[in-house]
Amino acid sequence: QQQVKQSPQSLIVQKGGISIINCAYENTAFDYFPWYQQFPGKGPALLIAIRPDVSEKKEGRFTISFNKSAKQFSLHIMDSQPGDSATYFCAASGTGFQKLVFGTGTRLLVSP
Amino acid sequence: KAGVTQTPRYLIKTRGQQVTLSCSPISGHRSVSWYQQTPGQGLQFLFEYFSETQRNKGNFPGRFSGRQFSNSRSEMNVSTLELGDSALYLCASSLGETFMREQYFGPGTRLTVT
Numbered sequence: 001q002q003q004v005k006q007s008p009q010s011l012i013v014q015k016g017g018i019s020i021i022n023c024a025y026e027n028t029a030f031d032y033f034p035w036y037q038q039f040p041g042k043g044p045a046l047l048i049a050i051r052p053d054v055s056e057k058k059e060g061r062f063t064i065s066f067n068k069s070a071k072q073f074s075l076h077i078m079d080s081q082p083g084d085s086a087t088y089f090c091a092a093s094g095t096g097f098q099k100l101v102f103g104t105g106t107r108l109l110v111s112p
Numbered sequence: 113k114a115g116v117t118q119t120p121r122y123l124i125k126t127r128g129q130q131v132t133l134s135c136s137p138i139s140g141h142r143s144v145s146w147y148q149q150t151p152g153q154g155l156q157f158l159f160e161y162f163s164e165t166q167r168n169k170g171n172f173p174g175r176f177s178g179r180q181f182s183n184s185r186s187e188m189n190v191s192t193l194e195l196g197d198s199a200l201y202l203c204a205s206s207l208g209e210t211f212m213r214e215q216y217f218g219p220g221t222r223l224t225v226t
Binding site: 034036041042043044045046049089091097098099100101102103104105 | 116145147154155157160167168170202204214215216217218219220
């Protein structure tokens with residue numbers, strides 16, 4: 001019940017296209033949903049996060065869409081660039097959890 | 113403001129040995145969490161400390177332990193190393209007494225057990 005399921009495992013998008021990564025959760029106690037970006041040899045970097053009181057949050061080219069009833073959330077990367085090529089992790093946390101539960105990661109490749 | 117620092121960055125150990133990894137959080141951050149990252153298991157939570165107290169522990173054997181010092185710096189120790197302990201060990205820090213979910217990660221320590 002603490003799992004966060006992430007898909008797809010890998011994704012290839014052309015430069016300028018939209019990258020979409022999806023996550024689903026079961027535990028309704030989760031109330032914080034961040035996305036992390038990780039480049040090879042680096043630690044994960046916080047990209048954007050959302051709480052369930054809003055259905056969408058946008059920061060630059062990155063947008064989180066959140067569907068509370070379906071218990072799903074997704075990351076959209078608009079105008080994808082080769083520099084966006086990285087592994088993306090969704091995560092979830094909630095009151096009393098004292099930790100982040102991570103999805104399995106999506107390896108994104110943006111072709112020039 | 114300097115980010116989370118971890119030392120050493122790379123480590124090679126032999127089965128049966130023990131290892132200590134160090135983490136310095138962002139200045140002012142009082143919570144430190146540790147995660148293990150492997151290709152097979154992904155990012156797995158190890159433990160979280162706040163004000164020198166362990167607040168939460170993941171599902172890892174007792175060979176994995178940690179502590180936090182009064183300056184918020186943290187160390188984790190793995191005793192009797194096994195081949196399966198080879199992983200990237202990540203430290204993350206966050207601000208505040210309540211578990212603030214905005215976690216900022218360090219670059220990690222790459223541990224290889226031979």
